[in-house]
């Protein structure tokens with residue numbers, strides 16, 4: 665197979681490129697580098713199966729030759745990024761998804777959308793099954809990301825139903841691992857970098873809000889299985905083991921051997937109180953189950969950040 669991966673210079677897109685190449689496929693990576701970095705695919709330069717095209721997918725997408733899959737991962741994804749880039753986030757979720765679907769339709773390729781648990785907003789159902797429609801504030805600051813992804817899901821289903829495009833939608837829950845950016849504002853990278861620098865760990869609110877953290881190799885495995893499956897409805901992929909943010913902070917301090925203490929800051933607007941995937945569907949339809957426990961995943965991630973932060 666030859667697949668296009670948008671957002672290939674990002675955290676998840678680069679790991680996904682590695683996986684497709686390891687499975688013997690060809691990868692065309694596309695990215696405008698707005699939040700990603702060429703460092704993330706530097707190891708693939710010279711690999712005959714890999715090609716990189718620098719392009720903003722909110723503009724018309726052209727790829728020469730056969731394309732069997734279009735995996736649309738381009739989008740600012742961390743709260744810091746999408747709050748700084750609200751219009752670009754809305755554009756890549758709407759126009760970018762439209763363009764990526766257009767390419768899939770023209771090439772007869774399978775389309776795969778990277779959606780998010782943020783479509784559930786601040787959920788009133790816990791854990792969140794795919795059948796839950798969510799609780800999103802469309803006009804709050806986070807609405808730019810949440811609503812862009814909700815639109816992306818809607819246009820994906822519309823192209824599936826109306827044009828017969830072969831589509832898949834994954835709802836990704838918090839994922840962490842090597843190649844996250846220091847300072848990208850995500851809780852795991854924030855805490856690790858702060859701990860390695862022996863700076864205070866910034867916990868928002870009282871730290872009792874929960875998150876479930878999926879290690880990147882587990883997530884990529886779920887995505888790969890979903891891509892190859894027949895399931896067209898949205899599918900949650902994430903680790904259902906739930907931790908409070910306070911517990912995460914304490915684990916990071918312990919595993920890094922840091923002298924950092926925990927510092928409390930006000931909760932950001934519309935910050936979800938709880939977040940935990942119901943993965944019944946992924947288990948039964950994909951035979952997928954996360955394999956990496958939080959402590960093991962944190963250790964691998966800490967090793968990566970130790971090389972960057974000194």
Ligand SMILES: NC(=O)c1ccc[n+]([C@@H]2O[C@H](COP(=O)([O-])OP(=O)(O)OC[C@H]3O[C@@H](n4cnc5c(N)ncnc54)[C@H](O)[C@@H]3O)[C@@H](O)[C@H]2O)c1
Nearest residue numbers: 671673674675676696697698699700720721738739741839
């Ligand atoms: N990491 C997570 O925990 C998580 C959770 C839910 C959903 N997701 C989704 O997964 C995808 C990848 O997220 P990530 O964590 O790798 O983020 P990332 O910021 O590391 O990667 C996103 C990539 O998309 C690129 N990009 C953004 N706008 C673009 C545009 N208009 N044209 C071309 N490239 C563009 C960026 O330069 C970057 O390389 C996103 O769609 C995100 O919404 C991620």
